[in-house]
Amino acid sequence: MDFYKSEPKTLLAVDCIIFGFDGESLQILLIKRGLEPERNKWSLMGGFVQADESPEEAASHVLFKLTGLENVYMEQCGVFGNPNREKYGRVVSLTYFALIDTKQYTHIITDEYEAKWFPVNKHPTLIFDHLDMITVAKRALRTKAALYPILFELLPEKFTIPQISALYEAVYDTELDKRNFNRKLLSSDLLIKLNEKDKEHSKKGAFYYKLNMDLYKEKIMSFLRYLPSWSIEG
Incomplete structure (x- = not known):
């Protein structure tokens, strides 16, 4: 136990x-x-990795x-270890991005932390280097979503074609040629059309679809190739 006693002490955190x-x-x-330093300022949700847990468990x-959710899609996306990132001690943070459906899970967000949703491009000033963390996470999300269908984690079980288009436009911050995008999407056999329409957002109504779980891994690239390659790094 004395082997490392002369080494510097560093705290390991996750955000x-x-x-x-x-x-x-x-x-x-x-x-x-909810704690000092920077108490009552806007922040990402984080915590320290305890001695008996892995960073993923933390x-x-x-x-x-924060959400009461388990088995949520989550992926490690960055390491932030600048010696001066916090004033009161050396803290290295591992960042993870997670994807959840806001409408389905809003009701179980705890009030303890005054948690609130903000548009990713329009939010209050954040503490420390948390803005940089969001930038890195968004880039990682774009890169992964161009290869795998992870963005469907953000949609409810049934959804419309306009919702899918709006989702990809929001994530990649670009305007799609919706006719081509929708054509590629529908020809991929990735979606199963339901005999039900969304009448809330238009008089005519848009048909609902659900994900074909048997084919999505194989067929996802048939329409994701349509996304502009430059948009991933933006």
């Missing part, structure tokens, strides 16, 4: 960038920080404490 989609814009879940605990 969760929780993305959601409200049907129009990509959202980020923020909290009012991130899952942070997410569960």
Whole structure:
């Protein structure tokens, strides 16, 4: 136990960038920080990695404490270890982005942290380097979503074609040629059309679809190739 006693002491933390989609814009879940330093300022949800847990377990605990959710899509996306990132000690933070459906889970967000959804491009000033964390997480989300169908984690079980188009436009911050995008999407066999329409957002109504779980891994690239390559890095 004495082997490392002369080495510097560093705290290991995790911070969760929780993305959601409200049907129009990509959202980020923020909290009012409940402890010093920077108490009552807007922050990502985070915590320290305890001696008996892995960073992934710590991130899952942070997410569960804030949302009550388990088995949520979550992925490690960055390491922030600048020696001066916090004034009161050396803290290295591992960041994870998570994807949840804002409409389905809003009601179980705890009031303890004054948690609130904000548009990812229009939110209050954040503490420390949390803005940089969001930037890195958004880039990682775009890159991964161009290869795998992870954005469907942000949609409800049944959804419309306009909702899918709006989701991809929000994540990639670009305007799609909707006719081509929708044509590629429908020809992929990725979606199953339901005999039900969304009458809330238009008089004519748009048919609902659900994800074909048997084919989505194989067929997802048939329409994701349509996304502009430059938009991933933006």
